Amino acid sequence: MRNLGATGFFLERASAILLVFLLAAHFIVIHFQGAGEDAWSHGAIFLRLSSPLWLVFYIIFLSVLLYHGFYGLWGIAVEYVRRVSLLAAIRACLVAVSLALWASGIFILANSQMLLANPPALCYKCHARGSIPSYRAMRFFGLHRPWQGAQTERALENFPASGKDVESAVTDPRLKVLSFTGSATVGWGLKRLACDK
Amino acid sequence: MRYGQKGAQVRRRPGTGFLAFILHRGSGIILAFFILPHLYMLYFLKDPARYEAIRGVFINRMAVRLAGAGLLALVLAHGLNGARVMLLEAGAPSRLQKALFVTALIIGLLLLAAGARLMIAA
Numbered sequence: 001m002r003n004l005g006a007t008g009f010f011l012e013r014a015s016a017i018l019l020v021f022l023l024a025a026h027f028i029v030i031h032f033q034g035a036g037e038d039a040w041s042h043g044a045i046f047l048r049l050s051s052p053l054w055l056v057f058y059i060i061f062l063s064v065l066l067y068h069g070f071y072g073l074w075g076i077a078v079e080y081v082r083r084v085s086l087l088a089a090i091r092a093c094l095v096a097v098s099l100a101l102w103a104s105g106i107f108i109l110a111n112s113q114m115l116l117a118n119p120p121a122l123c124y125k126c127h128a129r130g131s132i133p134s135y136r137a138m139r140f141f142g143l144h145r146p147w148q149g150a151q152t153e154r155a156l157e158n159f160p161a162s163g164k165d166v167e168s169a170v171t172d173p174r175l176k177v178l179s180f181t182g183s184a185t186v187g188w189g190l191k192r193l194a195c196d197k
Numbered sequence: 198m199r200y201g202q203k204g205a206q207v208r209r210r211p212g213t214g215f216l217a218f219i220l221h222r223g224s225g226i227i228l229a230f231f232i233l234p235h236l237y238m239l240y241f242l243k244d245p246a247r248y249e250a251i252r253g254v255f256i257n258r259m260a261v262r263l264a265g266a267g268l269l270a271l272v273l274a275h276g277l278n279g280a281r282v283m284l285l286e287a288g289a290p291s292r293l294q295k296a297l298f299v300t301a302l303i304i305g306l307l308l309l310a311a312g313a314r315l316m317i318a319a
Contacts, residue, residue, distance in 0.1 A: 013283060016276075016279050016283070019276075020276060020280075023272060027269065027272075027312065031265065031269070031312075031315070031316050032312060032315040032316065040252065041249070041252065042242065042245045042248050042249055042252075045242060065232065066232065069225070069229035069232060070229065072229060073226070073229055076222065076226070101232055101233065101236060104236050104240070105236055105239075108236065108239050108240055111242070111243055112242060112243075115243065
């Protein structure tokens with residue numbers, strides 16, 4: 001490859017060696033668990049992303065993959081394109097696309113961290129989506145009472161409410177199933193309230 | 198296939214070197230462009246229901262599972278050919294290039310058989 005520079009060439013080789021290990025780990029963890037397995041389910045991905053090690057793994061994987069892939073495309077362009085101006089345009093396009101893809105990947109990872117830190121609450125009655133603090137704010141101003149008018153075939157998920165509101169919600173006959181994760185005291189209290197669920 | 202200077206009448210049968218070059222280049226280009234749809238799917242992670250709906254399409258269709266095995270084949274073809282090129286660059290005798298290609302092909306087919314079995318299995 002001409003005009004690519006020794007540093008770029010060696011980085012291409014180094015990224016190739018690194019990719020062998022990164023891709024092997026990716027395929028073993030994600031794709032070799034069987035097509036129907038949960039390794040790439042939403043929950044499993046978020047469980048992995050809750051670990052800083054996996055987060056660092058994905059950032060390195062994305063960066064190395066994009067560098068290797070787009071440097072390779074640049075190498076092909078250098079081999080076939082003779083016009084310097086066209087080469088400069090191709091280079092600018094490749095850099096822009098690779099940076100956009102890198103930013104998209106980082107955005108997806110950052111978004112997952114925000115969702116992990118601040119799980120979304122979903123109301124199937126009004127189809128509102130938002131963070132738990134935003135629901136708390138809506139509850140504070142009396143704008144959102146998610147259980148009122150809820151349809152029986154639907155569900156409330158990540159239901160943030162005060163103790164009094166929870167009592168009226170779990171005893172509501174339209175609520176057929178109750179699932180709770182938290183302290184034993186609150187759990188047994190809810191079970192007493194919703195013994196017929 | 199015509200080699201050498203323009204106008205030369207030398208005609209050769211494409212050898213293993215040419216085949217390896219085409220495999221390496223073709224798989225590299227496809228894999229580079231595959232990053233885009235892969236990231237696009239991960240974009241839906243923000244919406245669990247939509248992500249799981251898309252994932253359901255991948256799980257439930259044999260054609261998509263086979264495409265996954267095809268992706269593994271591309272990764273193996275590119276990776277093993279790359280290893281072969283790096284060995285030759287590092288000083289391995291060029292007379293061994295055909296043997297290296299055949300070795301890479303055998304290792305690739307074995308890894309593909311093992312990996313594809315796991316990927317296609319429900």
